Structures are given as C-alpha cells and as structure tokens.
C-alpha cells in the first residue's frame with residue numbers, strides 16, 4: 001500500500017503558480033503545521049502524499065525515484081538528470097515559469113554575435129592569454145553539452161551559486177550561461193545573448209519518475225489526479241456552443257469542419273445542437289449555425305471535460321504500469 005508521492009516547490013518562483021495549478025484542477029494542497037512542515041496532503045485523496053522541496057531537489061528526487069510526480073523547470077530536469085529520456089516522463093507542460101537558458105557575453109564584444117564567433121574567441125583567448133576563457137554558470141552539464149555541440153573546448157567553467165550575471169564585471173569570468181525571462185538582469189549587467197545561444201526554452205512541467213515504486217495504489221491515485229488535470233486542461237481549450245437549427249445532422253456536418261464535436265446526442269431531437277468547439281473557432285461556429293437556421297447561438301465556458309480516455313494517464317501507464 002505505497003502512496004503516490006508528489007513533490008512540489010516549497011519556495012521560489014514556481015511555488016505560487018503550482019498551488020494555482022492544483023487549485024484549477026480542483027485539488028487542495030494542505031500543509032498541516034504550516035510552511036515549515038515538509039510533508040503535506042491533498043484534501044480528499046488519502047493515497048497521496050505531498051513532499052515540499054526546492055525546484056532543483058525535485059529534479060534529483062525524480063531521478064532517484066523517491067517521488068512519483070514532481071513539478072519543476074525543464075532546465076533543472078536537463079541539468080540534474082543524466083539521462084532524462086530514460087529516467088523521467090514529461091506528463092505535461094504547465095504554462096508558467098517560462099525562461100530561457102542562454103549564453104551571454106559582454107555587449108562590448110561587438111564582433112561576437114554567434115556561437116561560431118565565440119569559438120574563434122575561445123581559441124584566440126587561449127593563445128593570447130595563456131589561459132582559457134571562463135564561463136560562469138550553475139548549469140554546468142547543460143553548458144558542457146551545448147558547447148561541445150559547437151566544437152568549443154577552450155574554456156573553463158566557473159561554478160556560480162547566484163548573481164551569475166555579475167561575474168564578467170567582477171572579473172571572475174568572461175561570459176555566462178544563465179536563465180533569463182525578461183532580459184532585464186542581462187541588460188543591467190551589459191550582457192547580450194548570442195543569436196544562436198538559446199540552449200533551452202524552459203517552463204514548469206509535471207514530470208513523472210520512471211524509477212519510483214509504481215504500486216497499484218500509486219497508479220490509481222495518479223489516474224485520479226490526471227483525470228482532474230486533463231479535464232481542466234481540455235475545458236480551458238473549448239467552449240460549449242448551443243443552438244436550435246433546421247437540420248441537426250446537416251449543422252453538425254458543417255461545424256465539424258472547424259473542429260466542433262457533438263458530445264451529448266439525443267436521437268429524438270432533430271433540432272438541438274450542443275457541441276464542444278475549440279475556443280478560437282467559436283465565432284466561426286456561431287456563424288455556421290446561424291447559416292443553418294439558428295436564431296440565437298449561446299456559448300458557455302466549462303470548468304471540466306472528463307473523458308474515458310485520458311491522454312495524460314495513458315502514456316504514463318504504458319511506461320510504468322507493467
């Protein structure tokens with residue numbers, strides 16, 4: 001009877017959005033004993049335990065299998081997990097925590113715009129100064145593999161624990177690899193991103209561990225959670241469109257062209273149409289229905305659309321369900 005363990009950020013910029021994400025799915029995260037208690041629960045789901053960890057610890061816990069699910073940035077997944085392909089499964093991106101991991105150099109380096117330029121500078125630098133170019137970063141693994149891809153070997157990594165953008169001005173490195181969202185920290189430190197220097201586009205993801213103990217209990221709890229998550233995601237992308245038309249079959253044929261689908265059919269009713277329509281196609285759908293004789297078309301927002309087939313759970317089960 002091993003419970004499903006979900007690791008969520010205990011602090012930092014992903015924390016608040018994570019609570020909102022669970023809230024939208026109708027799941028209430030409870031932290032008995034307040035912010036200093038590192039174990040919690042989800043209201044009404046007895047087989048789920050919450051572990052509050054830092055975003056980077058979450059990536060490591062997914063790798064070692066001590067948690068089943070975790071919410072963390074894709075950057076941390078790729079930096080902290082050796083073989084992410086075979087170690088974790090990305091369940092779904094969450095639409096928050098967007099940031100790019102980038103290579104940035106001083107703006108004063110006017111001749112350096114690309115990774116190829118940087119490669120030239122790196123060789124020159126070594127010849128001229130008798131030491132290697134220094135790159136300040138906490139993304140050591142991402143940097144090594146990205147630089148290797150561009151054939152750059154003449155550099156040395158200076159591990160940074162924070163305020164990485166300050167390293168060039170402080171004289172502790174020539175350039176940096178760090179994460180950026182608005183670009184204002186880079187700008188404030190007179191740094192520019194190389195044109196092909198975006199190493200990774202990151203955002204927060206719901207990630208599953210492939211090495212955790214996926215007991216029947218844990219899998220069942222995962223299904224309950226993913227049912228709610230998928231139902232909310234689906235609902236956010238569609239609207240419920242209703243109308244009374246001359247000929248239902250004909251109207252459905254027309255709106256199916258723009259992706260609207262009949263979900264709730266009453267074979268005795270030849271005139272009522274009620275379809276789930278992609279959010280962006282609602283106005284076109286209404287126009288088509290009016291063309292099919294509707295006087296009025298109403299559009300409703302839905303909270304959840306549950307379906308028997310769960311597009312988030314099925315791929316996970318295939319990987320861990322035996």
Ligand SMILES: Nc1ncnc2c1ncn2[C@@H]1O[C@H](COP(=O)(O)OP(=O)(O)OP(=O)(O)O)[C@@H](O)[C@H]1O
Pocket residue numbers: 009011012013014054055056057072073074075076097098099179180181182202203
């Ligand atoms: N502008 C940003 N700067 C840094 N991280 C960001 C930014 N936007 C989103 N993120 C995401 O937030 C996560 C980092 O969160 P946070 O800073 O709370 O964790 P952390 O620094 O790894 O924690 P700790 O260092 O204590 O382990 C990363 O996954 C990153 O992708």
Ligand SMILES: O=P(O)(O)OC[C@H]1O[C@H](OP(=O)(O)OP(=O)(O)O)[C@H](O)[C@@H]1O
Pocket residue numbers: 161162163164165178179180181182183184185186
């Ligand atoms: O492009 P911007 O919008 O300016 O954001 C990027 C900055 O934000 C992060 O630092 P954070 O505030 O998380 O501090 P940290 O270095 O202690 O993690 C990151 O390390 C950058 O320094």
Ligand SMILES: [Mg+2]
Pocket residue numbers: 012
């Ligand atoms: Mg941080």
